[in-house]
Amino acid sequence: MTKFTVCSLLFLTLLFSLDVNAQKGNTSAQKNDSGELKYHLNEDGSHYVKATFLNQIWVRNTWNNPGTTVDGYLENQTFDIGLRRTRIQLFGKIADKIFFYTQFGNNNLTYLGERKQGLFFHDALGELEVIGNKLSVGTGLTGWNGVSRYASPSIGSILSLDAPLYQQTTNDATDQFLRKYSLYFKGKLNRLDYRMAISKPMAVSQSGVQPDNPAENALFAASPASLQWHGYYMYQFQDLESNLTPYNAGSYLGKKSVFNIGAGFLFQNDAMWFLNGPNDALEYGNLSLFSMDVFYDQPLDSNKGTAITAYGAFQASDYGRNYVRNVGVMNPTNGTVGAGIFNGAGNNFPMMGTGSTFYGQIGYLMERNLLGTWGTLQPFLTSQLSDFDGLDDSMLMYEYGFNWLIRGNQTKLSMHYQSRPVFMEGTSGTFQSDRKGMLVVQFQIAI
Incomplete structure (x- = not known):
């Protein structure tokens, strides 16, 4: 029996149970409206x-990096339709102090991908409440991560089209779409919300994001990994946010007054390796990351339903010597013949690396029922500015667009344009040579 069949049967069984319970008027279940x-x-x-x-x-058009190919054919721009995320969550509290959480589904299904892919587990954890809401301990495959707010984003409420993915610092290098095998501790001490975790990194040999062999610049070491230590701490000045699951909201659409200041870290001894000196001696280096951020979500006019959402973050990252990683979200291409193009193919751009990164986003929720029964609009603007040691120019990416909230975050259409830099490698360094764009329309359905 395939994983897809098993997951589907679990979900259908739950739906059947809900329906039977509703029909029988089971007294063990309260009415749910x-x-x-x-x-x-x-x-x-x-x-x-x-x-x-x-x-x-996602329905989109990507203006590809120079020299991009699709199955060996040059393609300057690519139109495609794909499933960015398809997810099912099943979770609950089955006793006074026992909580479980599972999430399964798939990411990045495109016309270039393998067909008939099965679902897989993103999360599968068990949690024990030790001291009320002050301390819970859990373990499993989980997104209880450190560093920053959107190291674990709530995907259904993202303000812009996508989360700031640079905060998912080891994504698919030594984890699975940000999830790690972890032992974690979480809770609230008055207004201080905290999470700490000890993780066993996944084997680099099973990752497709980098080679297994060391090079002149740092890469994640393919040798057996030491433990990874990480944490994130938020002081919540106004409304308290839920920490039932690890995933942090992107926008509350005027339903909360939130003002948080956060700080986090991630450390792993000898996580990186590189070749050094005239004899290419193998050397190791630590992975050390630190961040600070602020999140503000505030209703402006209760009668009109307007609200503002803002987020700002700074991250100092040490991945080792000149580490830079190019990332292209759901890349619609699969090859390049572009000589000297540092980005690589399609929509790749330098997103993560050793150095410093500033990130910001802001959104404005327009008045309730602006479009009558068709809901309202929420324009937004985001930007990432990074100074990576491995690049001679700063990396500036910016995005803008709007969410058409037909039924809040349950049914929404988003239009989004991203502008990214293209870097060229030469004998004198790695410099920005051009900019390319990506236009995306997203249709989100959630229950």
Whole structure:
């Protein structure tokens, strides 16, 4: 039996249980008028199982980096339709102090990908409440990560088209789409929300984002990895945010007054390696990351329903000597013949690296029912500015667009334009030579 079949049967079984419970009027389940797929396990609803579904469909045009090819054919721009994220969550509290959380689905399904792909688990964890909301301990495959707010983003409420992915610092190099095998600790001490984790990095030999062999510039070491230590701490000045799951909201659409200041870190001994000296001696280096950020989400006019969302972050990153990683989200191409093009193919650009990064985003929620029964709009602007040791010019990426909130974050259309730099490698260094763009329309459906 395939993983897809098993996951589908689990989800359908839950839906059937919900339907049967509703038809029988089971007294062990409270009435649920919120539109949630939720099954109560006891009279007061404190024990429950809940399911959610989300699908994000991208329709886009990408102006490719110079020399890009698709199956060996040169292509200057690519139009495609793909599934950026398709997810099912199943989680709940099955006893007074016992919580479980699973998430399965898939990412980045495109016309170039393998067909008939199966679903896989993003998260699968068990958690024990030790001291009320002050301390819980859990373990498994999980997104309870350190460094910064959007190291673990809530994908259904992202303000812009995508989260700041540079904050997912080891994405698919030594983890699985930001998830790690971890032992974690989390809780709230008055207004201080904290999370700490000890993780066993996944084997680099099973990663497709870099070669297994060392090079002149630092890469993640393919030798057996030491433990990774990370944490993130938020002081919440106004409304308290939920820490039921690890994923942080991008926008509350005027439903909360939130002002948080956060700081985080990640450290792994001898995580990186590189070749040094005339004899190419193998050397190791530590992975050390530190960040500070601020998140502000505030209703402006309660009668009109307007609100503002803003986020700013600084991150200092030491991945080792001249480490730079190019990332292209759901890259619509698969090859390049561009001589000297540092970015590589398609929509790749230097997103992560040794150096410093500033990031900011701002969005404005327009008045409620601006479009009548068709909802309202939320324009946004984001930008990432990085000074990487391995590049001679700063890296500036910016994005702008709007969300058409037909039914909040449950049903929304987003239009988004991204401008990215193109870098060239030469004998005198690596410099920006051009800029390219990507235009995306996303349709999001969530339950």
